[in-house]
Amino acid sequence: MDHSLRTLDHGRSTLSLVHVVFGDQLNRQCSVISELPKNTVVLMVEVSSASTKPVSHYQRTLLFLSAMRAFAQELTEHGQRVHYVRITDAENTHTFQDEIVRCSRLIGATSLSCVRPGSHQALTSVQDAASALQIPFQLHEDSHFFDTPQGFNQWADGRKELRLEYYYRELRKKTGILMDSPKEPSGGAWNFDSENRKPWRGSTSDLPVPVSLPEDQIVAEVRKDLAVAMPDLPGKQHGFRWPITPAAANHHLHDFIENRLPRFGDYQDAIVAGQPFMHHGLLSSSLNLKLLNPRDVVAAALDAYNKGAAPINSVEGFIRQILGWREFIRGVYWREGPLYQDRNALHHTGSLPEWFWTADTDMKCQSDAIDPVLEYGYSHHIQRLMITGNFALTSGMNPKAVSDWFLGMFVDGVEWVTEPNVIGMALHADGGIVGSKPYASTGRYVKKMSDCCKTCRYKPEVKSGPEACPMSVMYWDFFMRHEERFTRNARMFHIKRNLERFDDQERSQIKYAATELRKSLGLAGETP
Ligand SMILES: Cc1cc2nc3c(=O)[nH]c(=O)nc-3n(C[C@H](O)[C@H](O)[C@H](O)COP(=O)(O)OP(=O)(O)OC[C@H]3O[C@@H](n4cnc5c(N)ncnc54)[C@H](O)[C@@H]3O)c2cc1C
Ligand code: SF4
Known part of the structure; x- marks a missing residue:
C-alpha cells in the first residue's frame, strides 16, 4: 500500500469534515463518498477490538483489512484525502470510538459524518465521538440497500406479525423485479419453494467447483501485519478465497450465474458431506462489505432468466434471498434496536461445546x-x-x-x-x-x-x-x-x-x- 496514505499532510487549517468509513462500507458507488465536500478527510481505522469482541476467524479479519486497504488505496489514487490507521500503528488505541476521537483531533475536525453503519455499536461509537469532541454529526442513509429502516417501519407498523413473504411481495411490486405487470409475478407465482427442496443424489464430481482467485500483494501485507498484531486468531489461515475488490467480486458473481444459478433452486436445501459450496452464490461477504451492489446481482440473475439460461425456480429462489430475506433481516435489526441481541425468549443458558x-x-x-x-x-x-x-x-x-x-x-x-x-x-x-x-x-x-x-x-x-x-x-x-x-x-x-x-x-x-x-x-x- 502507498505509504503516503498514512503520512499525508492534511492541511489542518483548511480541513474540517471527517467522514468515517467502516470495513463493511467499501461502496465505490456510494454518492455520499463521490459528493464529499473538498475539505473532507475520509477516516478508516483498523482496530483489534473488531477481531476480539467477539473473537474473529483469521480469514474474516484478513478479508476486512485487505478490502479496506484496497478501498483506501483506490480513494487516494482518485485524489480523495484519506487518514488510515493500521492495526500495527503504535498510536492505535484499538477501539473505534477512541480512534475516531484521536484522529479527529489530529485532523482538526469540525464535524463528523458516516453512512449508517452495520451495527448499533458502530453508530454509537461515531455519535459518542462527536459528543466527546463537541462537534456536529451527520448520518447518511445507506443507498446500497433496496429499502431503508424507515421504509421497513412504514411497512411493519400496525401489523400483528412481520412475515417475510408479504414484505418481499411488496418490494417486488415497488421495484418491478420479477413482475410481468404491476400485479402479476413472473412465472405465474410469487414463490417456487415446493420445487426447491431436492436432496442431491448425483456424484460429487458433478458438483461445480467455484472460482478462486490468487491472493494479491495487499493480502500478503495484511498477513504480515496480522502475524505481528494478532497471531492467535482462530480458523485456518490458508485457503483464503474471498474477493477484496469489486472486480474480483464480479468475477465470482459471473461464475455463480453461469455455473451454479441454473441448479440453485433445485438444490438450495441439499447437504452433501465435504461439499460446503454446492450451488450457492458465495456472495454474502462481497455484498456485506459492499463490493457488490445487490441491484447488479439481481440484474445478472434476471438476465440469465431472460436468456433462458436459468429456470424460474432458481432465479426466484435466489432473488428472494437478496431482495427478500436480506432486506427483511436488516429491517428487523434496526426496528428492534440494540437490546435485540440479548433476547432469550426460551431462557436458554447452555454454553458452546x-x-x-x-x-x-x-x-x-x-x-x-x-x-x-x-x-x-x-x-x-x-x-x-x-x-x-x-x-x-x-x-x-x-x-x-x-x-x-x-x-x-x-x-x-x-x-x-x-x-x-x-x-x-x-x-x-x-x-x-x-x-x-x-x-x-x-x-x-x-x-x-x-x-x-x-x-x-x-x-x-x-x-x-x-x-x-x-x-x-x-x-x-x-x-x-x-x-x-x-x-x-x-x-x-x-x-x-x-x-x-x-x-x-x-x-x-x-x-x-x-x-x-x-x-x-x-x-x-x-x-x-
Ligand atoms: C444461523 C444463521 C446465521 C447467519 N449469519 C449470516 C451472516 O452473518 N451474514 C450473512 O450475510 N448471512 C447470514 N446468514 C444468512 C445466510 O445463511 C447467508 O447469507 C448465506 O448462507 C451466505 O452464503 P451465500 O452467499 O452462498 O448465499 P446464497 O445461498 O447464494 O444466497 C444468496 C444471498 O442471499 C442473501 N441471503 C440469503 N439468506 C439470507 C438471510 N437469511 N439473511 C440475509 N441475507 C440472506 C445473502 O446475501 C446471500 O449471499 C445466516 C443464516 C443463519 C441461519
Ligand atoms: S447425528 Fe448422525 S445420525 Fe443424527 S442426524 Fe446427524 S449425521 Fe444423522
Missing part, C-alpha cells in the same frame, strides 16, 4: 457443518440453520453466545445480518419476530436432505440407547421442555399430536438420553 472450535465430534452432520467454518469462514444456509442452528436451539445453548460465534467465525458476519438470523431465525430467541415457529427438525430431516447419516455412528430414527441420534433426542427433549409454549401455537399442531403419543416411559427415556448426551457431547449449563 468445545467442538464448535474444532469440529471434533462424532455427530457427522455437525462436524461436516463446522469443518468449512474453520476452513473458510463459511457454511451454506441450510448447514447454518438446520444443522448448527437447529442443534444450538434444541440443546438449549445461550443465544448471545451462539450469535457471537456466528458473528466472529463467518466471513460474512456483520451484526445487522448475523443477529436476526441467529437470535431470530435459528434460535427463536426473539419469541417469533423473524419466524412464527422454531426451525427445528430431527435426524430424519438430515437423513433425507444429506448423506451424513450414512457414515455417522448414531442412527437418525433412534431416540434412546447408545445409537440414539443427538439431533432427534434433543428435538424431542426440546419440545417436551417447552411443551406448554409451543403446543399453544396452531402451526405446531403436529408436534402436539406426537407428544401426546409418548407415554411416561418414552418421555423419561428421552429425558435420560438427553442428559447422557449432554455429558458426552460436552454441553454444559442449565437448560430450562
Whole structure:
C-alpha cells in the first residue's frame, strides 16, 4: 500500500469534515463518498477490538483489512484525502470510538459524518465521538440497500406479525423485479419453494467447483501485519478465497450465474458431506462489505432468466434471498434496536461445546457443518440453520453466545445480518419476530436432505440407547421442555399430536438420553 496514505499532510487549517468509513462500507458507488465536500478527510481505522469482541476467524479479519486497504488505496489514487490507521500503528488505541476521537483531533475536525453503519455499536461509537469532541454529526442513509429502516417501519407498523413473504411481495411490486405487470409475478407465482427442496443424489464430481482467485500483494501485507498484531486468531489461515475488490467480486458473481444459478433452486436445501459450496452464490461477504451492489446481482440473475439460461425456480429462489430475506433481516435489526441481541425468549443458558472450535465430534452432520467454518469462514444456509442452528436451539445453548460465534467465525458476519438470523431465525430467541415457529427438525430431516447419516455412528430414527441420534433426542427433549409454549401455537399442531403419543416411559427415556448426551457431547449449563 502507498505509504503516503498514512503520512499525508492534511492541511489542518483548511480541513474540517471527517467522514468515517467502516470495513463493511467499501461502496465505490456510494454518492455520499463521490459528493464529499473538498475539505473532507475520509477516516478508516483498523482496530483489534473488531477481531476480539467477539473473537474473529483469521480469514474474516484478513478479508476486512485487505478490502479496506484496497478501498483506501483506490480513494487516494482518485485524489480523495484519506487518514488510515493500521492495526500495527503504535498510536492505535484499538477501539473505534477512541480512534475516531484521536484522529479527529489530529485532523482538526469540525464535524463528523458516516453512512449508517452495520451495527448499533458502530453508530454509537461515531455519535459518542462527536459528543466527546463537541462537534456536529451527520448520518447518511445507506443507498446500497433496496429499502431503508424507515421504509421497513412504514411497512411493519400496525401489523400483528412481520412475515417475510408479504414484505418481499411488496418490494417486488415497488421495484418491478420479477413482475410481468404491476400485479402479476413472473412465472405465474410469487414463490417456487415446493420445487426447491431436492436432496442431491448425483456424484460429487458433478458438483461445480467455484472460482478462486490468487491472493494479491495487499493480502500478503495484511498477513504480515496480522502475524505481528494478532497471531492467535482462530480458523485456518490458508485457503483464503474471498474477493477484496469489486472486480474480483464480479468475477465470482459471473461464475455463480453461469455455473451454479441454473441448479440453485433445485438444490438450495441439499447437504452433501465435504461439499460446503454446492450451488450457492458465495456472495454474502462481497455484498456485506459492499463490493457488490445487490441491484447488479439481481440484474445478472434476471438476465440469465431472460436468456433462458436459468429456470424460474432458481432465479426466484435466489432473488428472494437478496431482495427478500436480506432486506427483511436488516429491517428487523434496526426496528428492534440494540437490546435485540440479548433476547432469550426460551431462557436458554447452555454454553458452546468445545467442538464448535474444532469440529471434533462424532455427530457427522455437525462436524461436516463446522469443518468449512474453520476452513473458510463459511457454511451454506441450510448447514447454518438446520444443522448448527437447529442443534444450538434444541440443546438449549445461550443465544448471545451462539450469535457471537456466528458473528466472529463467518466471513460474512456483520451484526445487522448475523443477529436476526441467529437470535431470530435459528434460535427463536426473539419469541417469533423473524419466524412464527422454531426451525427445528430431527435426524430424519438430515437423513433425507444429506448423506451424513450414512457414515455417522448414531442412527437418525433412534431416540434412546447408545445409537440414539443427538439431533432427534434433543428435538424431542426440546419440545417436551417447552411443551406448554409451543403446543399453544396452531402451526405446531403436529408436534402436539406426537407428544401426546409418548407415554411416561418414552418421555423419561428421552429425558435420560438427553442428559447422557449432554455429558458426552460436552454441553454444559442449565437448560430450562
Ligand atoms: C444461523 C444463521 C446465521 C447467519 N449469519 C449470516 C451472516 O452473518 N451474514 C450473512 O450475510 N448471512 C447470514 N446468514 C444468512 C445466510 O445463511 C447467508 O447469507 C448465506 O448462507 C451466505 O452464503 P451465500 O452467499 O452462498 O448465499 P446464497 O445461498 O447464494 O444466497 C444468496 C444471498 O442471499 C442473501 N441471503 C440469503 N439468506 C439470507 C438471510 N437469511 N439473511 C440475509 N441475507 C440472506 C445473502 O446475501 C446471500 O449471499 C445466516 C443464516 C443463519 C441461519
Ligand atoms: S445420525 Fe443424527 S447425528 Fe448422525 S449425521 Fe444423522 S442426524 Fe446427524
